[in-house]
Amino acid sequence: MDIQENIALKNYNTFGINVNAKRFITIESVYDLQQLLKKEQDVFLLSGGSNMLLTKDIDKLVVHLNIKGISIDREDDSHSYITVNAGENWHEFVQWCIANNYGGLENLSLIPGNVGTCPIQNIGAYGVEVKDVITKVEAIDIVTCKLVEFSNAECEFGYRNSIFKNKVKGKYIITAVSFKLTNRNHTLNTSYGAINQALNDNLIKKPSIKDVSDAVITIRQSKLPDPNKIGNSGSFFKNPVISKTHFELLLEKYPDMPSYIISDTEIKVPAGWLIEKSGFKGKRFGEFGVHEKQALVLVNYGNASGKDIYKLAQDIQQTIRKNFSINLEIEVNII
Numbered sequence: 559m560d561i562q563e564n565i566a567l568k569n570y571n572t573f574g575i576n577v578n579a580k581r582f583i584t585i586e587s588v589y590d591l592q593q594l595l596k597k598e599q600d601v602f603l604l605s606g607g608s609n610m611l612l613t614k615d616i617d618k619l620v621v622h623l624n625i626k627g628i629s630i631d632r633e634d635d636s637h638s639y640i641t642v643n644a645g646e647n648w649h650e651f652v653q654w655c656i657a658n659n660y661g662g663l664e665n666l667s668l669i670p671g672n673v674g675t676c677p678i679q680n681i682g683a684y685g686v687e688v689k690d691v692i693t694k695v696e697a698i699d700i701v702t703c704k705l706v707e708f709s710n711a712e713c714e715f716g717y718r719n720s721i722f723k724n725k726v727k728g729k730y731i732i733t734a735v736s737f738k739l740t741n742r743n744h745t746l747n748t749s750y751g752a753i754n755q756a757l758n759d760n761l762i763k764k765p766s767i768k769d770v771s772d773a774v775i776t777i778r779q780s781k782l783p784d785p786n787k788i789g790n791s792g793s794f795f796k797n798p799v800i801s802k803t804h805f806e807l808l809l810e811k812y813p814d815m816p817s818y819i820i821s822d823t824e825i826k827v828p829a830g831w832l833i834e835k836s837g838f839k840g841k842r843f844g845e846f847g848v849h850e851k852q853a854l855v856l857v858n859y860g861n862a863s864g865k866d867i868y869k870l871a872q873d874i875q876q877t878i879r880k881n882f883s884i885n886l887e888i889e890v891n892i893i
Contacts, residue, residue, distance in 0.1 A: 559583060559590055561619070570622065571607035572670055574789030575864045579620035586624050586645070588733050592703045594621065595731075599700050603731055605644060608671030608791055609679060610891045613864035623674060625733060628654065633741060639693065641736040644674025648681075656768050661744030662691040662737070664771040665753075668778045670785055670792055674732045678722040679889070680715045684750045684774055689715035691737045695722075697730035705733070718796055718889055746770055752777050781852045789858030790849065794871060795829040796887045808882060829886055830854040836877045846870060868892055
């Protein structure tokens with residue numbers, strides 16, 4: 559295991575923020591990670607770098623988790639049980655599933671990041687959340703260095719949330735995630751209008767999992783910037799959930815406000831609409847700004863600092879509070 563010094567992290571985070579790691583190591587096996595943790599426990603974990611905004615140099619040892627591998631644990635007449643190591647690229651894994659006729663993840667195509675981070679955030683898109691197909695999460699206890707398992711229930715999944723983001727944050731390092739996927743008679747979720755429209759545009763009446771994946775990819779590419787071209791971390795804010803009473807008051811002033819019913823008393827409002835309505839969509843401030851096609855996405859056009867982008871996020875939050883009395887929660891981890 560080779561520890562390097564003063565390594566630039568620009569190519570290790572999708573925002574393309576140019577900060578340095580005082581010390582840096584790439585880990586490619588569970589055994590090597592366990593041996594490292596026996597010597598050093600105060601580490602900074604870096605996987606796909608897709609859900610973070612780096613605002614400063616990292617003094618801790620940066621551990622780049624690059625454990626690869628996909629295994630089929632077992633199969634029955636309707637499902638396949640698959641374990642994927644944390645360092646596998648998420649979108650590449652989804653495409654592998656589609657190529658092998660495993661259904662359940664097609665709506666989550668083109669989400670940036672690696673497999674190991676998908677449970678932390680309970681990634682979701684177009685009516686599907688990854689919690690719907692996760693059976694267990696394997697992780698190393700940083701203190702004992704032992705490998706432990708979390709069942710789906712023990713992960714305490716919520717909207718863009720899990721136990722790894724709260725109760726046990728910083729106590730475990732996820733090394734693998736196991737999924738239960740269909741291998742025939744797939745149940746497709748095409749309830750989102752944009753997916754239906756994309757399928758109709760291509761005259762597809764009986765879509766396959768690949769058709770749904772292709773539709774999602776087309777939609778995302780039309781609205782979201784490619785991190786390889788423009789630095790970003792996808793959706794920067796969570797869609798806020800407000801009371802029905804609050805929503806009805808806002809509706810009097812903003813009759814065109816879109817919404818999704820969560821329960822008899824709660825309504826979800828699109829954060830992108832709130833940001834666009836407040837005049838931020840497409841705004842550029844030198845090297846950073848809000849994406850022109852999707853107001854939920856903050857972007858680094860070149861050499862912006864993490865502090866610049868975080869300040870913009872705070873300005874947006876303050877404006878949304880003033881205009882709508884809504885607290886907009888940041889989805890990205892601020893480091």
